[in-house]
Amino acid sequence: MEGLKKDVIRHVVSSLGSDYASKSAYNYYNALALAVRDRLIDNWIKTQRSYYDEKAKRVYYLSLEYLPGKSLMNNLHCLGIYETARKAMSDLGFSLEDLAEQEWDAGLGNGGLGRLASCFLDSMATLGIPGYGYGIRYDYGIFHQVIEDGKQVEQADNWMRVGNPWAYERGQHLFPVRFFGEVKNWTDEYGRLRHTWTAGDTVLAMPCDMLVPGWDNHHVINMRLWSARSDVEFDLDFFNTGNYLGAVEEKIFDEKISKVLYPSDQIEEGRELRLKQQYFFVTATIQDILRRFRKKHQDMTELPQSVAIQLxxxxPAIAIAELMRILLDEDLLDWEVAWDICVSTFAYTNHTILPEALETWPVSLLERMLPRHMQIIYEINARFLREVERVARSEDCGQLCHRDLDHLKQRVSLIQERPIKSVRMAHLAIIGSHSVNGVAALHTELLKARVFDDFQRLYPQKINNKTNGVTPRRWLWSANQPLSRLIASHIGTGFVRNLDELTQLEPLAADPAFREAWRAAKLENKQRLQAYIKRKLMRELHTEHLFDVHIKRIHEYKRQVLNLLHVVTAYNRLRHGQAADFTPRTVFFGGKAAPSYFMAKRIIHAINAVAATVNADSRVNDKLQVVYLPNYCVSQAERVIPATELSEQISTAGMxxxxxxxxxxxxxxxxxxxxWDGATIEMAQAIGPELLFIFGMREDELVSLRQHGYNPMLYYHGDEELREALDMLRSDAFSPGQHGLFAPLVDNLLHGGDRFFVLADYRQYLGAQQDVGRLYLDQEEWTRRSILNAARMGFFSSDRAISQYAREIWDVAPMAGLQNGKGA
Ligand code: CR1
Structure with missing residues (x-):
């Protein structure tokens, strides 16, 4: 402890240039972070060196998004110095919790996809997998959300302003990134046509490394984030022509590439700068991967034995064309050889079947920005379509007439003709990879049967499932100390590394004393949340209420509106005195809407409007409260989730x-x-469906409802409570003086086809909520189920997910000596 204290003080003085006697929390947080980083860097160096020594096969995880959140607490826990740090900082006059608050969330992602990437890095580090995360260091992460007059207002997330004590910026290792320019043809010594892409614009990619420690194992992996740097300051011509200010302007322009994260979640934003970001990221990453590979290898055909790249x-799918370009134009390999290398190296994860999220890029844009890549994509496509033809003809379907074949080719082509000629990035990713995986069983089945059914027929082995997982380090141990300590006192701490050990809790569910302790941990977390809400929102929570929580991005398919209709219905029942047996609850909502997503923003507004009305109504507000949590983010999730009693997972089945x-x-x-959707299905199967509240139509039922003609109006006319709730939303019951403010929401349901079947599931949802309320009154039974839920979650560790990726897709093994936890 004395060592840590000395290091912190030393950093306050010599790294931060401050007086250690002026007790600034900001300085002491930064100094502590630097002292922790000092303790990581040796192991990071050793880890990286060991990969070379053991000629380990490396895994590269390519993601445009990461959501690490805050690092301090997680890193202290991984290093096993949390208690030491707490005491040391307390000696210096600080509470560790308060210092941790000084850190800004690294919010370099939109939602689940980015957070999954961060959980995966944590698991690779813990399992001892030689892995690297690659991404972009956006100067501005996901916007900061404030709620003004009930509406979302976006503010810039200037997270870098306060500096980032965790990152090593490596300004000496710059990689060139080229755009535009032209392609020249030439003939090689064997008379083969060759191509050279000559640069138009060049910018530079600078690596910033963030260290990701494993749990108690001395294994520290790297998350390398690229930041755009202009190369004009190196361009002497510019200075010689006297255009100094012009050069500076260009510098600013170039550095725009990594300025900001696109805040659209599952909505495609086909903007030129976004494509630039993707290529900038991809080319820097591939160059870095090959640089490392070439240190030990000359023969490029060995690449797939040494490198696995997960998209x-x-x-990042343009990486496939980029690697092809390098192998063809720089290494001068033959097409077939290069293509085999690519396919064996790449694997692709699909995260959505929403059509509006499937990326396409206009051919005209690609031709201009990346002319050589466009040529390569055309060539990939031509060869692929010939192969499709061959497979289709060779198949035992002689009757396959030309019309069908043409249709098939149109459907699978990399190029879509309408509405504008574009490249389908998913098709490029599928063709250029040896593995395509979905992220839960149902999702993967839908990929096979619907979205990519043609590819499933062409490559029956390619599409596979890897159900997602989350890291128990952050999401249980670090976020929920009261519960973790209770669990550890009964079954030890092994569950943090091996989550299956939680099954040892099962017999304890029958033990009243353990149940009481379990409830006490929950109450402690509810009280912590209460204090936080009081501080941030100046609101008093009732901790005896059921805490009912719906936090995630705002999206129509996630059906926050269904939840809101339940709230309005409960409000009406209470108002009308029809709810004598109502179980008091507080309903929390939180989440960001894409700034350009009109409907999602209106939903936020509606939630806040209903909240204002309900909370102000003294007839009901001791029984029903609604809280909107502004600026939902990783660190907020860490506070809210441990305090939650009811988790809302009510998306439209299949979405x-x-x-x-x-x-x-x-x-x-x-x-x-x-x-019955996503991984919730597998959770129900693992836990026992009777221990969850499952409701609503299943995916196949919705398909047939759609086919037979779904008419939301029938539900409206047939259900009085539903009608009352919708009519209130449409009128000005929640928006006094602003008649029709929420009409778009209601019209979307009644006259817009209700694409996400909110009305179809309303009645069943109400029934399930009633069951929830009733069960909550029986605290012993509620607690028993709560314990069994947690006890059966072992499968959903990201360690299990990563082990499957490693075995079934990457063919990599954990580093020797790390497998049992303690490192060398
Ligand atoms: C999915 O919507 C999933 C995460 C991580 C999201 C969510 O259900 O848990 O990915 N998809 O796999 C996404 O962001 C662009 O697609």
Whole structure:
């Protein structure tokens, strides 16, 4: 402890240039972070060196998004110095909790996809997998959300302003990134046509490394984030022509590439700068991967034995064309050889079947920005379509007439002709990879049967499932100390590394004393949340209420509106005195809407409007409260999830690819009210469906309802309470003086076809909520179920997910000597 204290003081003085006697929390947080980083860097160096020494096969996880959140507490826990740090900082006059508050969330992602990437890095580090995360260091992460007059207002997330004590910026290792320019043809010594892409614009990619420690194992992996740097300051011509200010302007322009994260979640934003980001990221990463590979290898055909590259969604899919370009144009390999290398190296994870999220890029844009890549994509496509033809003809379907074949080719082609000629990035990712995986069982089945059915027929082995998982380090141990300590006191701490050990809790569910202790832990977390809400929102929570929580991005398919209709109905029943047996509850909502997503923003407004009305109504507000949590983010999730009793997972069946929040809640003892969707299905199977509140139509039922003609109006006319709730929303009951403010929401349901079947599931949802309320009155039974839920969540560890990726897709093994935890 004395060592840590000395290091902190030394950093306050010599790294931060401050007087250690002026007790600034900001300085002491930064100094502590630097002292912790000092303790990581040796192991990081040793880890990286060991990969070379053991010629380990490396895994590269390519993701345009990460959501690490805050690092301090997690790193202290991983290093096993949390208690030491707490005492040291307390000696210096600080509470560790307060210092941790000084850190800004690294919010370099939109939602589940980015957080999954961060959980995966944590698991690779803990399992001892030689892995690297690659991404972009956006200067501005996901926007900061404030609620003004009930509406979302976006503010810039200037997270870098306060500096980032965790990152090593490596300004001496810059990689060139080229755009535009032209392609020249030439003939090689064997008379083969060759191509050279000559640069138009060049910018530079600077690596920033963030260290990701494993749990108590001395293994520290790297998350390398690229930041755009202009190369004009090196361009002497510019200065010689006297255009100094012009050079500076260009510098600013170039550095725009990594300025900001696109805040759209599952809505495609086909903007030029976004494509630039993708290529910038991809080319720097591939160059870095090959640089490392070439240190030990000359023969490029050995690449797939040494390197596995996982594409996190299609955002980095242009990497396939980039690797082809290098192998063809720089290494001068033959097409077939290069293509085999690519396919064996790449694997692709799909995260959504929403059509509006499937990326396409206009051919005209690609031709201009990346002319050589466009040529390569055309060539990939031509060869692929010939192969499709061959397979189709060779198949035992002689009757396959030309029309069908043409249709098939149109459907699978990399190029879509309408509405504008574009490249389908998902098709490129599928063809260029040896593995395509979905993120939960149902999602993968839908990929095979619907979205990519043609590819499933062409490559029956390619599509496979890897159900998502979450890291128990952050989402149980670090976020929920009261519960973790209780668990550890009965079954030891092994569960943090091996989550299956939680099954040892099962017999304890029958033990009244353990149940009481379990409830006490929940209450402690509810009280912590209460204090936080009081501080932040100046509101007093009732901790004896059932805490019912719906936090995730705002999206129509996630059906926050269904939840809101339940709230309005409960409000009406209470108002009308029809709810004598109502179980008091507080309903929490939280989540960001894409700034350009009109309907999602209106939903936020509606939730806040209903909240204002309900909370102000003294007839009901001791029984029903609604809280909107502004600026939902990783660190907020860490506070809210441990305090939650009811987890809302109510997406339209078939629409939520997996969900990962669902797992975090159950792991922390919340019961789930949910639809038969995503990984919630597998959770129900693992836990026992009778221990969750499952409701609503299933995916196949919705398909047939759609086919037979779904008429939301029938539900409206047939259900009085539903009608009352919708009429209130449409009138000005919640928006006094602003008649029709929420009409778009209601019209979307009644006259817009209700694409997400809110009305179809309303009645069943109400029934399930009634069951919830009733069960909550029986605290012993509620607690028993809560314990069993957590006890059966072992499968949903990201360690299990990563072990499957490693075995079944990457063919990599954990580093020797790390497998049993303690490192060398
Ligand atoms: C899915 O919507 C899933 C995460 C991580 C999201 C969610 O259900 O848990 O990915 N998809 O796999 C996504 O962001 C672009 O697609």
């Amino acid at each position: 996190n969604d299609t955002h 939520e690819a997996s969900g990962t929040g669902n797992m975090k809640f159950a792991l922390n003892g919340a019961l789930t009210i949910g639809t």
